[in-house]
Amino acid sequence: MSERAAKVTPAETDEQDDDQITDSAAPDAVTEPDADAASESTTEPVTNGAQSVVRALENAGVEYAFGVQGGAIMPVYDALYDSEIYHVTMAHEQAAAHAADAYGIVSGEPGICLATSGPGATNLVTGIADADMDSDPLVALTGQVPTAFVGNDAFQETDTTGVTKPVTKDNTFASDPDRVGSDVSEAFALAREGRPGPTLVDLPKDVTKSETDREPDEPKTPDTYHVQERANAEIVAAAAERLENATRPVMLLGGGVIKGEASEACREFAIEHEIPVITTMPGIGAFPEDHELSMEMAGMHGTGYANMAITHCDTMLAIGTRFDDRLTGGIETFAPDAEIIHVDIDPAEISKNIHADYPLIGDAETVVEQLSTAVETSPEAKKWRAQCQQWKSDYSMAYDAPEDEPVQPEFVVEALDEATADDTIVTTGVGQHQMWACQYWTYTEPRTWVSSHGLGTMGYGLPAAIGARLAADDDQDVVCIDGDGSFLMTLQELSVAVRENLDITVAVLNNEYIGMVRQWQDAFFGGRHAASDYNWMPEFDKLAEAFGAAGFRIDDYDDVAETIEEALAYDGPSVIDVHIDPDANVYPMVPSGGDNGQFALTEDQL
Amino acid sequence: MKRGLDGPAPEERPTPAGRRNKQGIRIDPEVEATHDPRRTVISALVKHEPGVLSDVSGLFSRRQFNIESLTVGPTEDEERARITVVVEEPDPGIDQIKKQLRKLVPVISVRELEPDAMRRELALVKVAADRPDQVAAVADMYGGKTVDSCPETATIEITGTRQKIEAAVETFSQFGIREISRTGLTALARSTDETAAQSPAVGTEEMNRQDKHPHTQTADDD
Ligand SMILES: Cc1ncc(C[n+]2csc(CCOP(=O)(O)OP(=O)(O)O)c2C)c(N)n1
Numbered sequence: 001m002s003e004r005a006a007k008v009t010p011a012e013t014d015e016q017d018d019d020q021i022t023d024s025a026a027p028d029a030v031t032e033p034d035a036d037a038a039s040e041s042t043t044e045p046v047t048n049g050a051q052s053v054v055r056a057l058e059n060a061g062v063e064y065a066f067g068v069q070g071g072a073i074m075p076v077y078d079a080l081y082d083s084e085i086y087h088v089t090m091a092h093e094q095a096a097a098h099a100a101d102a103y104g105i106v107s108g109e110p111g112i113c114l115a116t117s118g119p120g121a122t123n124l125v126t127g128i129a130d131a132d133m134d135s136d137p138l139v140a141l142t143g144q145v146p147t148a149f150v151g152n153d154a155f156q157e158t159d160t161t162g163v164t165k166p167v168t169k170d171n172t173f174a175s176d177p178d179r180v181g182s183d184v185s186e187a188f189a190l191a192r193e194g195r196p197g198p199t200l201v202d203l204p205k206d207v208t209k210s211e212t213d214r215e216p217d218e219p220k221t222p223d224t225y226h227v228q229e230r231a232n233a234e235i236v237a238a239a240a241e242r243l244e245n246a247t248r249p250v251m252l253l254g255g256g257v258i259k260g261e262a263s264e265a266c267r268e269f270a271i272e273h274e275i276p277v278i279t280t281m282p283g284i285g286a287f288p289e290d291h292e293l294s295m296e297m298a299g300m301h302g303t304g305y306a307n308m309a310i311t312h313c314d315t316m317l318a319i320g321t322r323f324d325d326r327l328t329g330g331i332e333t334f335a336p337d338a339e340i341i342h343v344d345i346d347p348a349e350i351s352k353n354i355h356a357d358y359p360l361i362g363d364a365e366t367v368v369e370q371l372s373t374a375v376e377t378s379p380e381a382k383k384w385r386a387q388c389q390q391w392k393s394d395y396s397m398a399y400d401a402p403e404d405e406p407v408q409p410e411f412v413v414e415a416l417d418e419a420t421a422d423d424t425i426v427t428t429g430v431g432q433h434q435m436w437a438c439q440y441w442t443y444t445e446p447r448t449w450v451s452s453h454g455l456g457t458m459g460y461g462l463p464a465a466i467g468a469r470l471a472a473d474d475d476q477d478v479v480c481i482d483g484d485g486s487f488l489m490t491l492q493e494l495s496v497a498v499r500e501n502l503d504i505t506v507a508v509l510n511n512e513y514i515g516m517v518r519q520w521q522d523a524f525f526g527g528r529h530a531a532s533d534y535n536w537m538p539e540f541d542k543l544a545e546a547f548g549a550a551g552f553r554i555d556d557y558d559d560v561a562e563t564i565e566e567a568l569a570y571d572g573p574s575v576i577d578v579h580i581d582p583d584a585n586v587y588p589m590v591p592s593g594g595d596n597g598q599f600a601l602t603e604d605q606l
Numbered sequence: 607m608k609r610g611l612d613g614p615a616p617e618e619r620p621t622p623a624g625r626r627n628k629q630g631i632r633i634d635p636e637v638e639a640t641h642d643p644r645r646t647v648i649s650a651l652v653k654h655e656p657g658v659l660s661d662v663s664g665l666f667s668r669r670q671f672n673i674e675s676l677t678v679g680p681t682e683d684e685e686r687a688r689i690t691v692v693v694e695e696p697d698p699g700i701d702q703i704k705k706q707l708r709k710l711v712p713v714i715s716v717r718e719l720e721p722d723a724m725r726r727e728l729a730l731v732k733v734a735a736d737r738p739d740q741v742a743a744v745a746d747m748y749g750g751k752t753v754d755s756c757p758e759t760a761t762i763e764i765t766g767t768r769q770k771i772e773a774a775v776e777t778f779s780q781f782g783i784r785e786i787s788r789t790g791l792t793a794l795a796r797s798t799d800e801t802a803a804q805s806p807a808v809g810t811e812e813m814n815r816q817d818k819h820p821h822t823q824t825a826d827d828d
Contacts, residue, residue, distance in 0.1 A: 165661065166668050170711040173657070190711065224653065224714050304613055312622055323630075336624030336632065348705035351698060354630040395613040587610045597619060602610030 050075035050208035052181030056216035070116020072143025095463035097127020102467030110137035118156030133454025137196035169197030181216025189219035194227035231360035240374035246315035255282025256320015260364030304395025311597035333595035406581035429486025459489030485514035497573035544575035641696035675790030
């Protein structure tokens with residue numbers, strides 16, 4: 001019991017410890033929920049703020065919520081108890097946010113996470129920030145100390161709206177039990193509409209406990225929120241003309257293509273006009289990587305051919321990308337000959353990093369259709385396409401895997417890809433393994449690549465696999481390609497996967513290093529491995545077994561195919577501890593701020 | 607064992623002729639432009655609700671926009687407040703500020719004011735009152751009003767453009783300034799021109815404009 005809880009008077013000791021102190025001392029004593037509330041079905045009228053919150057989620061069609069209990073959020077959990085919404089208790093709130101984030105990526109509908117006030121809320125922050133950087137739809141509901149205590153440094157109080165302001169699309173401090181349900185509805189609508197993103201509603205305990213019979217309003221964005229669907233017709237016409245006259249055109253597809261459900265429209269457009277297609281990392285899956293026109297991913301660890309194409313194009317149709325520095329490298333050398341047609345639903349992305357010659361503000365699918373109508377003749381780019389194919393063979397993503405050497409990570413990624421269906425969902429942590437998972441897995445469908453792009457959060461992979469599993473179709477496989485360092489950050493969530501019996505296969509590419517750091521140390525810090533040598537790693541297969549999951553281990557090539565098959569066949573969570581070559585590095589590589597066309601293929605070229 | 611990939615080395619690859627400047631603008635004679643910072647006034651109409659000022663100021667600090675002054679106050683509509691921001695940034699930065707401000711959910715509309723907009727500041731200047739007649743004369747000269755006086759000090763209220771206030775402060779300094787408090791700038795567009803409209807739709811057209819720099823002139827005070 002905490003120090004403050006110890007001060008509770010005897011009369012209060014039958015109540016739950018920490019939160020009750022604040023409650024009982026609150027000036028406006030709030031009514032306890034009706035004793036027989038538990039027997040009420042969801043169609044009964046709401047009786048308190050918390051029920052209104054849950055009703056808002058139900059109205060929005062929410063099926064799953066991820067979270068951890070606690071004092072200040074307890075009324076909401078109490079209301080959830082009667083609801084059809086399935087709550088997945090996570091081991092840590094960060095994981096709740098990542099699971100909800102991944103749920104949002106795979107399903108397209110906002111994922112929901114819950115946490116209590118103070119440490120519960122601050123534990124969510126990494127996951128919220130991650131969703132913010134990647135524009136993933138997410139709704140976070142946090143408990144808060146009763147209104148009368150707010151600002152007094154009460155037990156487990158954090159200024160949650162203050163802390164999360166810079167990393168949310170919008171957040172609200174709920175102050176009125178009659179409004180609280182509608183606050184949640186609005187947060188849901190905002191998270192989903194326009195450019196998606198995380199929203200948060202902070203729920204003081206007195207507000208959720210207070211009586212109200214107010215049903216929440218339907219999910220609707222506030223009247224100050226406006227999204228432009230169609231791009232300006234004149235600029236569309238000008239952009240179309242530019243495309244018709246291009247001799248070295250490319251399409252650059254970002255995450256916005258997937259979020260805007262524009263993959264199909266982009267595919268048709270690219271194929272009709274025979275335009276080579278490059279994706280950003282979040283754009284992976286927007287275009288089938290096995291298609292002839294696909295140049296795959298560009299940027300720091302993009303393919304050599306994508307980086308040649310992006311550097312030498314004369315016209316770039318960029319859709320739903322924010323031109324992150326991992327993609328652009330140095331601004332001065334980014335697509336320096338290209339006129340840029342930039343399609344984005346968020347006006348603030350236009351000319352933020354790269355100047356747009358043709359700004360097309362609007363919904364990706366709608367604008368691609370507008371362009372489709374406007375472009376009458378395809379660009380004459382036969383020579384350019386041949387050049388792109390030439391680059392594909394010049395800079396092919398080939399690697400050596402001699403039998404007598406330690407297992408190469410690329411081989412493992414390819415083996416996993418081969419053993420699974422096309423619609424398999426891949427989640428990852430952050431590091432070298434993430435880059436190999438981009439490079440050596442052939443993605444063909446949108447919403448099958450689930451990774452932490454903008455924030456680059458180690459520990460994302462496993463909780464994301466949990467969220468993705470629940471959003472995926474039953475017959476879809478979910479594979480997490482993780483690093484040993486990343487896995488170690490959130491592996492407690494294995495307990496959740498076991499409890500829920502989630503069919504997930506985790507392949508830990510174990511190099512006993514935080515490998516990406518080691519790679520940079522080798523390249524830029526004279527090989528001084530300061531704090532990157534993780535030769536104290538546990539045996540992940542045994543650890544998995546301790547959690548109740550299936551554990552496997554791969555030490556050499558002979559094991560690879562068979563072990564992968566067994567792990568995939570296991571009905572429930574399985575972990576393969578893959579001991580890979582500890583010295584393997586990721587190539588190609590553009591050093592940060594470098595010229596994409598000058599990517600290094602080997603260490604000496606760095 | 608081989609480490610790395612095959613393919614022509616960087617020096618064997620063709621390089622393109624073009625280049626961009628730091629702002630991501632392609633450097634070719636037609637679009638080449640140097641972007642020096644300019645001072646301008648941005649007016650935002652916002653929902654009058656708690657937290658909106660911190661939304662706006664937080665946006666400026668986390669995006670590292672150079673903000674010179676920021677004022678806020680109620681409007682004719684009690685549910686609306688007006689925020690007036692003076693910034694000094696190159697044009698692409700000013701564009702970004704406007705767009706980022708529009709993105710905040712409680713922000714209704716945003717407009718960069720024309721250079722001829724009316725701009726005012728208020729200052730309270732507390733000076734030593736050893737020479738009361740001369741203090742009164744200087745106050746008069748700047749249209750100032752004495753709002754408090756005692757044997758030791760006199761406090762004068764001055765309103766006007768930034769230059770006028772600076773000039774007044776400069777002149778008052780001969781008496782020995784005890785304290786100064788200034789409000790920062792507030793502004794309205796001239797005549798029937800709407801400063802930052804009630805309707806958020808205004809501004810969308812501006813975003814679509816291909817001539818990306820609506821005001822090339824720097825806002826000097828009138
Ligand atoms: C939470 C967090 N802390 C630190 C980092 C910095 N970082 C980026 S990659 C990396 C190494 C990741 O190591 P591991 O998960 O073992 O993957 P590997 O690179 O070995 O495949 C680190 C430490 C990060 N991205 N996220």
